[in-house]
Amino acid sequence: MYVKLKKKYGQNFLIDENIANKIVDLINFKKLKILEIGPGDGRLTDKIISKNPKKLELIEIDKDLTKILKEKFKNNKLINVINKNILKHEINDNYDLVISNLPYNISSQVLVKLSIMDNAPNEMILMFQKEFAAKLLENRLNSINSIVKCFFKIQLKFHVSKNCYRPIPKIDSSVLKFEKLNKCLLKKNEIDNFIKFKRYLFSYKRKSLKNLLKKYEINSNINLDIRAESLELKMLIKIFKEINF
Numbered sequence: 001m002y003v004k005l006k007k008k009y010g011q012n013f014l015i016d017e018n019i020a021n022k023i024v025d026l027i028n029f030k031k032l033k034i035l036e037i038g039p040g041d042g043r044l045t046d047k048i049i050s051k052n053p054k055k056l057e058l059i060e061i062d063k064d065l066t067k068i069l070k071e072k073f074k075n076n077k078l079i080n081v082i083n084k085n086i087l088k089h090e091i092n093d094n095y096d097l098v099i100s101n102l103p104y105n106i107s108s109q110v111l112v113k114l115s116i117m118d119n120a121p122n123e124m125i126l127m128f129q130k131e132f133a134a135k136l137l138e139n140r141l142n143s144i145n146s147i148v149k150c151f152f153k154i155q156l157k158f159h160v161s162k163n164c165y166r167p168i169p170k171i172d173s174s175v176l177k178f179e180k181l182n183k184c185l186l187k188k189n190e191i192d193n194f195i196k197f198k199r200y201l202f203s204y205k206r207k208s209l210k211n212l213l214k215k216y217e218i219n220s221n222i223n224l225d226i227r228a229e230s231l232e233l234k235m236l237i238k239i240f241k242e243i244n245f
């Protein structure tokens with residue numbers, strides 16, 4: 001079935017079968033409850049099915065693609081197709097795994113949403129633009145990795161050339177795997193304030209901590225002459241808890 005591509009939804013379809021196989025080979029277990037965000041016309045979905053999930057939910061914003069997906073999978077009882085914007089969709093179910101070739105313009109928002117939610121999945125396999133992936137993987141702290149790493153361990157799996165997509169995007173991608181930490185570094189009631197705190201620090205990232213936090217009293221023995229980016233995440237959280245931001 002022919003459907004007109006919609007640029008506003010960041011539609012770049014993965015046409016390389018080998019890469020699609022490599023992505024789903026990152027799924028280590030059978031019988032998982034899986035959520036796929038932005039399945040497009042379901043080409044990665046076909047591969048996910050071969051990994052024997054217990055349940056597979058697809059959330060797709062595009063009405064036309066949703067119709068195609070519903071038709072394509074109408075005889076497959078494991079699959080549930082939902083026509084929604086992931087950013088507005090309240091995720092109530094517990095998924096073992098979230099998998100997505102995410103539209104680039106919403107990467108950051110979706111990733112934060114998935115990371116901080118109560119019922120965050122155990123694992124996520126996500127594709128991002130290479131530059132965004134590099135920011136997540138960086139040793140230095142930044143505005144995005146400082147929040148995601150409170151909940152997930154992030155690993156680079158492989159890079160994907162932009163030529164593997166149609167239409168061809170401007171930039172190559174990277175596939176990352178996220179594994180939930182046994183113990184999250186933030187409590188539920190600390191998350192919102194931590195987000196404000198790290199946002200404040202990283203919007204003045206050239207300034208030293210001493211300068212940025214001068215109105216707070218900090219007792220512990222932490223060198224504040226450095227910038228936030230040079231801290232270890234645990235130290236950043238220690239300061240956050242101490243000053244009660």
Ligand code: SAH
Binds near residue numbers: 010101
């Ligand atoms: N997974 C497919 C398509 C990737 S393109 C593949 O790998 O080939 C990104 C997909 O995300 C498109 O189908 C697009 O319509 C969908 N999408 C974009 N924004 C979305 C949103 N906010 N919520 C849900 N799906 C979205």
